[in-house]
Structures are given as C-alpha cells and as structure tokens.
Amino acid sequence: MGAEFFSITPQPAPDPGTRTRRRNGMGPRPRQVHRWMSIVFTLTVVANFAAMTRGPVPAGITYSPLPPLLFLTVTGLYMFARQYGFGRRRPALTPIERLIG
Template sequence: MNFSQFMRQGHRWLSILFTLTVIANFAVMAMGAPPMWLVYLPLPPLFLMLASGLYLFALPYAARGRVKG
C-alpha cells in the first residue's frame, strides 16, 4: 500500500470516527447538558480530515504538474 492509498483509507476511517462522535454528541445533548470533553471530541478527527482532505485534493494537481514538466 503506497502513501496515497494509506491516506485515502485513513481519510475514510476518520470520516467514520467523526460521524460517530457527532452522533454521540447529539445523543448526549438530547439528554441534557453534555460534558465539555464530549463537545470537543469531534474536533481532532475533523482537523485530521482537513489535513488528509487537502492532501487528497492536491494530488491530481501535483501529478499533472509532474507529467507536464
């Protein structure tokens, strides 16, 4: 598995983790005021998804630049 495939697979798993933390957040909010650690729990996967998503977004442009030049 090369780095690009690893990044793509990691991005997919991070999106699943992020979705589960958001669902947990809403479920606990329905029962009352959630603890602060649960409110901020979706942020780490979100920032990692931002980094991996920007990398995946830039891949085709970087490959196009390597082919031309």
C-alpha cells in the first residue's frame, strides 16, 4: 500500500467522463447489451423447451435460440479481446511527455 492510501488530505475527484469507462477502455454499453441479449437467449431456450412438451415443434421455434447465441458469441469475444488489449492502442508516452502531463 502506498503512502497516498494513508494520506488524510482529500484527493481530487475523478473526471466524470472517465468514471463510466472501465480500466480496459470499454464503456458500459457492450456489457449491458451482452447482458440483455443473454436474457433474450435464456427466454428463447425456455420457450423452446416449453414448446417441446406440447408435441412436434416448428423449426422456427427450434432454431430461435441461434441468433441470440451468435450475437452473444460475437460480443463475448469482443469483450474478451478488449480486456487483454487487442483493440486500439495509444502510443506509449515518452518520459518527457509523462512529466509534462
């Protein structure tokens, strides 16, 4: 733990624009869309099983979970890649640029 942890002087408040961004540079939007799409996927799977209890199931209901599953795969891979820095990278700052600010 650094000395700033035990400091009694108040620290400046973070910039409100940076509060919504995560450490990996990704805002809350991709995660929220992924979360809602997982709910849609779950509901289509539940509807699929409910329809199976009534007899033969139409193909539209059988394959209805596939589009949300494809979307979940794409957004999940995107979030995974962004987490490990496979996105746009900023050039590294030189020591002089770090001192200037």
